[in-house]
Structure formats: C-alpha cells, structure tokens
Amino acid sequence: MEEEVKLHGFWPSPFSHRVIWALKLKGVKFDYIEEDFPNKSQLLLQYNPVHKKIPVLVHRGKPIAESLIILEYIEETWPEHPLLPKDAYERALARFWIKYGEEKGITFYNVFRSVGEDQLEKAMKEAMEVLKVLEEKGLGEKKFFGGDSIGLVDIAFGSFPHWFEGMEEVIGVKLLQPSTFPRLCAWMENFKEVPVIKENLPDPQKLLAHLKRIRESFIADA
Template sequence: MTQVKLLGFWYSPFSHRVEWALKIKGVNYEYIEEDRDNKSLLLLQSNPIHKKVPVLIHNGKTICESMIILEYIDETFEGPSILPKDPYDRALARFWAKFLDNKVGAVVNTFLRKGEEQEKGKEEVCEMLKVLDNELKDNKKYFVGDKFGYADMAANLMGLWMGVFEEASGVVLATNEEFPNFCAWRDEYINCSQVKKYLPSRIDELLVFYQDRVRAQAPTSATLQK
C-alpha cells in the first residue's frame, strides 16, 4: 500500500505548493505539522543537509525542496499533469518557476527584515515586479499557456503571501499605479476557483503570524523555509 507523508509548516508557501500538487493529483497523504523551533527527529533525519520543510516521504523514500517535489509528484502519480506536455511549454514553466523561486530571499528581506537588507530587498523586488508586470500584460491569466500548472504553483508566494507580507509590515510595493498588470493578475489569482480552493484557509492567522515575525524582525533565515 502506497504511503505518502508530508512534513511542513502551515504558514509556509512552499509546504502549500506541495499540498496543492498532491490534492490536484488526488493523492491520499498524511500531513505532519513541524515546529520551527523544535524540529522533529523525523525531519532532521529526512532532510539532514538543510533541515527544512517541506519534505515528502513516499514509501519510506524522502524528497526535499518544493519545486523538486512537485516534479516528483507529477512524474509518480496519476491525475492531471502539473508540468505542460509540450517540451517548449515545459521549459518555459521551469524558467518562470526558477525565476520566482530565486527571488524568495529578496521578498523575505523586504518585508521581514530591517535596515540595509530591507532596502536592497526593495530594489530587487521592484525589478522583479517590473518583469512580472510586463509578462502578465494583455490580461494573461497563467504563466504558460491556458492551464494552471507548475509555474503558477511557484507563484503562490507572489500571488498570496506577498500581500500578507505587505499588510503585516506596512511596506507596500505592488501598487495598481505602478504595476497594474501584476495587481490585476494577483486579484485574479486569489479569486480564481481553481486556485482559491487550494490556498490556505487561515488567512487571518497567517497575517497575525507574520505581524509577529515583523515585530521580532525575523533575524534568522529559517523564517519561511522551502
């Protein structure tokens, strides 16, 4: 009998990416909530190099890093495809997913740090928003083609969490005046029925959690973990 376990944090966009994929594929799994300040022996043994979530455990084998886990899920389980079938579209999806994932540090520094780190993060996030605003012009709904998939899952940090960070920190960069295409996409992303049912339901708790992190200035790199 197939056994699937997911180690994660309820407030982590990276854990939610993996839950998203499992649900879309219709995979039955056991979710195990980890404590960032008191990580379980199972997590430390499953990801001894980075000691981070999410970790997928499939029949005793462990897979780490959210985007790698998404590809594993897509290749291993039956159900709707996450990566496009067309090789070119698949390459595009991987490109945008990598682009978005590489900006995690800048987003964290902008909204959950202070001083020089925050200022550098603001510059990088604004440059990213310019790129995304151009890419999402002409009322573009998805990053690749006309189907929600891999790159859109990677975009959940920008689609939902960035708005939470902005509200929690009081630092607002994504305005309709400066980035109208991105803001229109974000509104559509959050309210799209295909997306909405897989986003975390505890939005109020998510905001309170990150407000506490901002007050504490979140000095460690373990705040989000991917």
C-alpha cells in the same frame, strides 16, 4: 499497491502549501504531518538530514526534500492532470521562470526584513524591478503563467497572493498595485479563485500575527 504518501509541513510555510496545492490538483491522497517549529521531530531530521527543514514528501517510505524538487517529483510520478506543458520548449520556459522565482525570492524577503528608510528603499527598488520582469516577460497577457489554467509556475509564485500581501500589510507599504502591475494583480485574483487554492490556505489573521512576530524580531535585532 498502496501509495503511502505523507507530507511533513508547517502551517505558515508557503513552501509547504506549494506541495499541498500540487497534490490536491493531482487528486493524490496524502497524510499531512504538522511539524512543531522550532522543535523539529526526529522523523523530519531523519528524512531531511542535510537541510533539516520542511517540506518533506514521503512516498512509499522514501523522502524527497525541497519544495521545487518535490513539485517535479509529483509531476513525474502522477502524470494525470499535468501541471507542466506537453511541449518541450514550453516546459523549458516554465522551468526557466520557476528557477527565476527561486533565485529572486530573497528580493521580496529583503523588503520584509529591511529596517530603516534607506534599507527599505533599496530593497523595494530591487523588488519592483523583479516584479516588472514578471509582469512584462513572465506573465504577459496570459491568465496564468502557463496560459488558461494553473500550472507549476503559478504554484511556485503562489506566495504572492497571500504571504507577500501579508508582509506588505505588516511593513505598511504596497508594491503590488493594480495601477503599476495590472497583469500580476489580475493573476493574483485568478489564482485565489482556483478552488484548490482557496480551500487550502492558512488562516489570514493567524498568518498576519505570525508575520508580525517575525517582523518584530527583525526590528529587535537591528
């Protein structure tokens, strides 16, 4: 039976890329539909009437929304090339860190949207605390969060090596320094070298221009 896999996404979205990476790592063929934001297509609104946002995976005509839920669906539907550990305890740990990342993601966005020295200093302090937890408790001495090979936790944190670096460049601060976070910085380099990741990233200059526009809107609204 034909799989009929389609993905509605938006080129600068790290959440769309999470799903692209997972599908590619699994060897799943899919059609990609680029959404034109803010002009959302009627199909997108039909498939995701609650949140009205990307990504949306459509498998055999049935839509699945929210990137982390989509990742779990992909893992269960295509068990070949597993992205979660086989051991139940290790799977639970992986899900813990994925949830931790979901809860703390706003911390890094707050750095990017901070306007004014006091606001930025507060946001950076909070972000540094989260990075310290990831460095010491999440990653430790491992190459990837799950061990020697890339998994769902790495994909969930995949915005760091490209998007967060771009945000740092736009605001002119550098939080992820090898001297402060050597393990996370080594992980980012390892992550970038995975062929599926390297071959499926937005153009860095185009992304940087996109982030600069967003940053300018924050400053204008302040």
